[in-house]
Amino acid sequence: MSQQKSKAQHDQARINYCRSCISEFQRLGYVDAFISEETSRKQSLLDHFNIQPDPKSD
Numbered sequence: 191m192s193q194q195k196s197k198a199q200h201d202q203a204r205i206n207y208c209r210s211c212i213s214e215f216q217r218l219g220y221v222d223a224f225i226s227e228e229t230s231r232k233q234s235l236l237d238h239f240n241i242q243p244d245p246k247s248d
Contacts, residue, residue, distance in 0.1 A: 236243055 233243075235241075
């Protein structure tokens with residue numbers, strides 16, 4: 191019986207780890223999308239006002 195419980199605990203730990211990884215990948219994807227969107231928005235503003243970006247400003 192303890193072997194079945196141990197396997198069940200191992201399987202549950204593996205499932206929790208996979209869920210955690212998936213969650214982190216999704217969060218990172220959202221961060222990447224946000225940065226990309228903000229970079230595009232910044233570039234649009236710079237273009238609109240005809241401003242040359244300063245390399246130190248990023």
